[in-house]
Amino acid sequence: MSLLYRAMWESKADDSAATIQACRNAFDRWAKETGEGKSRNYEVRDELTDLDNALEATCTDSGSDGQLWKTTGRFRVVDGTLSALVENSFEGDDVTVRISVGRPRVIADLLTATGGGRLGGSALLDEVSELDAAQVSVLVDFLKKTDRRLPAIVFTEPPPNDDSGLDWKRLAARVATRSMGTAQVFTLGNAAVTEFRRQLGDMAAWGGAIRTYVPARVVEGSHMHRFLPWKYVVARPAGATVDGLVSFVTQQSTRRRVLPALTGPEWDSASGSDLGAANAELQQQIDSYEDENLSLTEDYEEATRELSLAQAHLERLQKVLAEHGHAGLYWGAQHAESTDEAPDMVDAISEAVLAAQMYLADDLTVPESCKRDLKKLDSHMNSAAWGNTAWRGLRALAAFVRDRRDGFAGDFWAWCLKGRPGGWPASPKKLSMREGETVVNNKKFRTCRTFDIDPAVDRSGRLYMEPHLKIAEGGGNLAPRIYFYDDTAGTTGKVHIGFVGPHYLIPNTKT
Structure with a gap:
């Protein structure tokens, strides 16, 4: 199964037996209240070999479509301290299925039952922390703590002239609810933003931007702490912003080591x-x-x-x-002289696509339909590298279009060979202009490579595409690809993007 979510915390437990019973009551209540109408298997182990004051609860939901969702909780009290773990996993036959990740609802009940909790220097919060200017120094100190274990997502008030109508505080509340147990969410009004920027400089967030501070040093020039400008937030559906932020922090949570009290052979009931x-x-x-x-x-x-x-x-x-x-x-x-210029860098592939839609529209056609499973790519540990490589590739395609208008006579491969500024490597490892015969002659493979296209190019609105940028070779089936069609000699005079997404959605004989 694929692990999607992992929350861990420690809290004080004066009465070991009562604390474990409170955890069981919360899990029991959640499993029974939410299990109606589902095919659910619920198991509890409260007598574990060589472990006192320990509990494991597992809830598995199975669907007629072959999907399995599994929520597991482990709890143990040692020397007056409760160690808690809740994981959510998924398994399915269809690798292209779109799933929405986030906290299991039982998390809120468990945090209440255990009096809250901490992971290292980070408290697990069950709601948004709204800070004023006087409290900003506390946030800055927290971001700089060396024992911070959870990401902090900071939402800032939009500029006064914003007319988007987007409720930024409600957006923050949705993220806080979905990411509970894996991140802390803060909101800053304009006065607090001014103080935040005074203390953190360019590493702050402002003007409606959302910044995710991962558990790492907050130093000038660091690109680890993802910055999402307000213009990007309002340019896409609110749900997509929430999904992207939640996917990023929950994916990070799955890479944390399990607390020592909750792992080891005593917990393992697997057969040989x-x-x-x-x-x-x-x-x-x-x-x-x-x-x-x-x-x-x-x-x-x-x-x-x-x-x-x-x-x-x-x-x-x-x-x-x-x-x-x-x-x-x-x-x-x-440096760019204004925010109206295309950004030098982005933080994820979804932002690269959005930037192309906003700044390269004169040269590229980038429809919404080209975006496929970008949440999975944005939450990957290589998301920033992939995003900037994709942004480079999209800008290279736009530069190629401009040079074609100025008289360049070759195709994109020939243009790349010229080594033009802002080019793309003309290498089979990074660029393919043709698919192999096994792909061309296979109906299933051709169908996977048939994408939406401007009707001005093809009246059917669909077109088979072979040329593609290889954003990464590493990354397994998630390795990103960008498929495109060159119509610089046609009616539109542009390059059309047909697909941006993971490799597994474009199978071949090797995959």
Whole structure:
């Protein structure tokens, strides 16, 4: 099964037996109240070998579509401290199914029953923390704590001239509810935002932006703490923003180590055959990570080479500008002069697509239908790297369109070979202009590569596409792909994006 959510906490337990019973009562009540009309199996183990004051509860829901949802809770009191764990897992036959992740409802009851809890230096909150200017220093100190274990999602009040009608506080409340147990959510009004920015500088958030501070150092220039500008928030459905934020923090939660009191052979009731299957799955994961590591090493070497060439180019450009008395132009173009310009970087693939829709519309057609399972990509540990690589690829396609208008005669591969500024590697590892014969001649594979297209290109509104950017080779079946159609010589004079999403949705003989 795929682990989607993991919440852990510790709290004071003066009466061990009463605390464990309170956890059981909360789990029992939730399992029975929410289980009506479902095919549910509920099991409780409160007599565990060699463990005193311990409890494990498992609730499994199965559907006629083959989907399995499993919620597991583990609780144990040792030396007056309760250790608690709640996990949510999913299994299904259809890998393309879209699922919505978030906290099981039992989390709120358990936190109430145990008097709240903490994970390291982070408290598990069950609602939004609304801070004023005088309380900002507490938030800043919290963000800088070395023992902070949970992400902090900070929502800021939109600018005064905002007319979007989007209720930013309600948006924050929805995220807080869905992410309960895996993140802390804060809201800052304009006065608090001013103080927040005074204390954190460019690492703050402002003007309606939402920033997710992962449990890592908050230092100038760090791109780990994801920044979502307000213009991106209002440009997409509120549900998509909530899903993206929740997916990111819940995916992070699954990579935390289980508290020591809640793991070990005493908790393991698996049979030998189950252990064998688990070991086989772990070995498969190890093999996948080794392949990904090799691919990332190759990508790093290629990126280092490209960076060296780009730096040499910039040095020559600076020298030429200085010789002609225009040295100031070089430094003046270092950063975007206004928010109306395309961003230099993005934090996720969904933001890359949104930026393309907002800033590259004269050259690219990027329909909403091209976006597929981006939540899974945005919540991956490589989301920022994938997002910026996708943004580079989309900008390269737009630059190609502009050069075609200016008289360039070749296709995108030929353009990439020229090494133009803002180009894309002309390498089979990063770009494919044709699919293999086995794909072309297979009806199922062709159907997967038939996407929505502007009716001005094809009256049917659908078109088979082969050219695609390989955003990553590592990442297994999640490795992102961008499929496109070159109509620069056609009626629209643009490149049309047909698909942006994970590799598993575009299968071939190898997958």
